[in-house]
Amino acid sequence: MSAIMTQLMLPDIKSDKRGYGAAVDIGTTTVVVYLYDMGAQECLAVVSRMNDQTQYGLDVISRIQYCNEHGDGVQILQRTIVSQLNDMIGAASEKAGIARERISHSVITGNTTMLHLLSGLSPHSLGELPFRPLSRFGESVPLSRLGIIAGEQAMCYLPPCMSAFVGSDISCALLCAGFLERKETGLLLDIGTNGEVVIGNDTFVYSTSTAAGPAFEGAHIRCGMAGVEGAVNRVYEAQGRLVAEVIGDAEAKGICGSGLLDATALMRRWGVIDETGKITGKRADLQFEFEGQPAFRITDDVFLTQQDVREIQMAKAAIAAGILTLLHSAGLREADIARTYIAGGFGNYMNRESAREIGLLPAGFRNITGIGNAAGAGAVMALLNDGCQQEMQRICARSRHIELGHNPYFMEKYMGGMFF
Numbered sequence: 001m002s003a004i005m006t007q008l009m010l011p012d013i014k015s016d017k018r019g020y021g022a023a024v025d026i027g028t029t030t031v032v033v034y035l036y037d038m039g040a041q042e043c044l045a046v047v048s049r050m051n052d053q054t055q056y057g058l059d060v061i062s063r064i065q066y067c068n069e070h071g072d073g074v075q076i077l078q079r080t081i082v083s084q085l086n087d088m089i090g091a092a093s094e095k096a097g098i099a100r101e102r103i104s105h106s107v108i109t110g111n112t113t114m115l116h117l118l119s120g121l122s123p124h125s126l127g128e129l130p131f132r133p134l135s136r137f138g139e140s141v142p143l144s145r146l147g148i149i150a151g152e153q154a155m156c157y158l159p160p161c162m163s164a165f166v167g168s169d170i171s172c173a174l175l176c177a178g179f180l181e182r183k184e185t186g187l188l189l190d191i192g193t194n195g196e197v198v199i200g201n202d203t204f205v206y207s208t209s210t211a212a213g214p215a216f217e218g219a220h221i222r223c224g225m226a227g228v229e230g231a232v233n234r235v236y237e238a239q240g241r242l243v244a245e246v247i248g249d250a251e252a253k254g255i256c257g258s259g260l261l262d263a264t265a266l267m268r269r270w271g272v273i274d275e276t277g278k279i280t281g282k283r284a285d286l287q288f289e290f291e292g293q294p295a296f297r298i299t300d301d302v303f304l305t306q307q308d309v310r311e312i313q314m315a316k317a318a319i320a321a322g323i324l325t326l327l328h329s330a331g332l333r334e335a336d337i338a339r340t341y342i343a344g345g346f347g348n349y350m351n352r353e354s355a356r357e358i359g360l361l362p363a364g365f366r367n368i369t370g371i372g373n374a375a376g377a378g379a380v381m382a383l384l385n386d387g388c389q390q391e392m393q394r395i396c397a398r399s400r401h402i403e404l405g406h407n408p409y410f411m412e413k414y415m416g417g418m419f420f
Contacts, residue, residue, distance in 0.1 A: 008034070008043075008377040011178060015041050015384040019104045022089055022150070023379040025169065026110035026118065027051060028060055028193050029217055030345075031084060032376050035092040038105065038384055044096035050226075052084045053077055053117070058214050059193040060113040060165075064127040067117075077117045082147040089150065103150040106143055107157045109379040111167030111194065112136075115158055118146060131164035131403075138168075138393055159382060159392050163401040165209035170196045171392045172378025173343045177371060179205065180395055184338035187323070187365075190374075191216055191347045195319045197326050198399075199337070205399040206330045210322030210410075215308075215315040216257035216346050222290075223302045225254030227345060232302055234351070235262035242266065242286065244299050252299040257346040263298055264312050265354035268420045272296055275419050277313045279306050316360040317417030323362060325410040329402045334364030343374040358420055 018039040025032045028051065035045040056077060057063040067073035085108075093100040108118065112133050116123045119141075121134045138160030143150045159168035170190060174180075177188055179200050188198045195212040198205060218224035218231075225231050230253035234245040244259070246252045255263065267273045271282040279294040281287065286297045293306040327334065340361070342348065348370040355361040361368070371377070381388040404410040 008380060009176070009372045009374070010377050010380060011176070013041075013381050013385055013388070015039060016386060017105060017384060020044075020098060020102050021105035021107075021383045022092065022103055023376060023383045024085060024106065024108040025373060025376040025379055026081065026108060026114045027169070027375070028111060028114065029054065029058075029214070031088065032373065033085070033088045033092050034376060034380055035089075035096050035103075036380065036383060041384060044098070045092040047088045047092045047095065049084070049088060052080050056080070058219055060111060060123075061127065061211070063117070064113060064123045067123055068127065074117065074120060074122050078120045081114075081118055086147075086149050089148065100149060101151050104154050105383060106148075106150065106154065107159065107379045107383040109159050109168045109172045109375050111169055112161040112164050113167070115161065115168060119158070126164045129405075133161065133164050136161045136396070138396065157382060157389055159379070159389070160396040162207050162396050162399045163209070165194055166196050166198070166207045166399075166401060168392075169375035170198060170207070171395055172376075172382065173371070173374035174198060174200075174205075174395050175378040175381055175388055175392050176374040177341045180391065180398070185332065185336055186339045186341060187337045188341045188343060188374075189319070189323070189347060190343040191319060192344055193217065195322055197322045199326050199330050199332065200398075204330070205395060206326055206402060207399050208322055208326050208402040208404055210318045210404055212315045212318045213311065215311040216260065218254065218256050220311050221255070221260065221308045222305050223254045223298075224260070224308075225256055227256040227258070227349065230254065231256040232259040232263075232298055233349065235259055235266055235298060237266060237269075242298070244302070252302045255298060255302050255304075258349040258351065259298075260304075260312060261350050261354045261358065261360070263296075263304060264309065265351075265357040267296060267304070267309075268358060273309055273420065277309050277418070277420060279309065313418050313420075316358055317414050320359055320362070320417040321410050321413035322404060324413045325404060325407060326402055328409055334362045337365060339367040339369060340365050341374070342368060342370045343372070345373070348372055359417060
């Protein structure tokens with residue numbers, strides 16, 4: 001497990017291109033570059049890093065605000081990501097032993113805000129009602145127009161976005177999951193700073209986005225960190241004792257999203273937190289006071305505070321309410337979902353039972369499958385085969401977006417989701 005989810009689960013696909021190409025997934029928090037020999041359908045190199053734009057804001061809203069408050073904010077954020085991509089593509093080319101000028105094709109995916117900033121478009125309209133993007137993309141442009149160095153005639157496909165907050169990364173993930181190929185109804189969930197939820201099959205697609213916040217990525221948590229060496233990534237009970245597993249079998253430095261989920265479920269099971277999320281005195285051996293608030297010890301140096309529990313509550317309530325609202329809007333029940341696809345790093349490593357236990361996922365969900373970096377996988381598919389680009393266009397054309405901002409059903413479920 002690493003901080004940046006790079007694992008691809010590609011379905012069988014036949015390439016219709018030759019030469020070298022780059023598939024790029026620009027996440028709000030992380031960026032991944034996949035360099036391919038397209039004819040051989042072989043991945044030659046993978047380079048992954050934290051998104052350099054995080055210095056201007058941890059989530060899309062804060063970056064939109066940065067652009068609104070600084071006259072040259074869009075240019076600064078564009079230069080930041082273009083410089084990073086040039087560096088990463090260069091590193092991937094060097095790793096693969098080819099000249100970057102031999103790259104002839106690319107696909108760059110990301111949420112709607114990330115693609116606006118890459119293209120130098122103001123994201124201002126994405127931050128206020130009625131949340132209308134300046135572009136929904138789904139087009140090919142010369143890589144040179146974006147300022148990215150590659151082959152002289154290299155083209156870049158920017159996959160289509162469904163809405164202001166359901167971007168091309170989700171279009172790519174749906175392509176990877178094969179939503180439009182199945183008659184059974186599936187649900188795709190990408191749990192990140194923004195939690196995107198999509199329900200659909202070969203006849204309909206409903207989508208929404210809910211502001212979960214960065215808690216499950218380790219941010220705003222006192223001992224939170226990314227899923228790298230030293231992070232507690234699993235917590236469970238053995239003979240009445242708390243056991244914490246640490247990535248790399250190293251000394252615990254903090255706790256990542258999957259560990260937070262397990263720890264919260266265990267705390268609830270032990271009665272350390274009640275249904276309102278309040279830390280009780282049920283395990284005095286593991287509880288102490290930290291800066292005037294109760295805290296629960298995971299390891300000698302890693303713990304959760306009362307405020308951390310509140311952050312987790314808000315994140316899980318937002319995700320759960322988004323799922324339930326989309327089901328309601330589509331006229332479906334939990335039992336109607338034949339398969340649930342969990343995309344992204346956190347979703348791939350989380351304990352499904354812990355997720356159900358704290359109410360992050362509905363209790364009735366079954367056949368829950370992690371599909372890794374589905375956004376990156378879809379970008380690779382679109383890189384290798386132009387037909388996949390057309391498939392994403394069809395997905396977006398069929399999609400109906402459900403806005404949650406002033407949705408009374410969502411607010412009702414959100415408030416209910418605050419309880420454990």
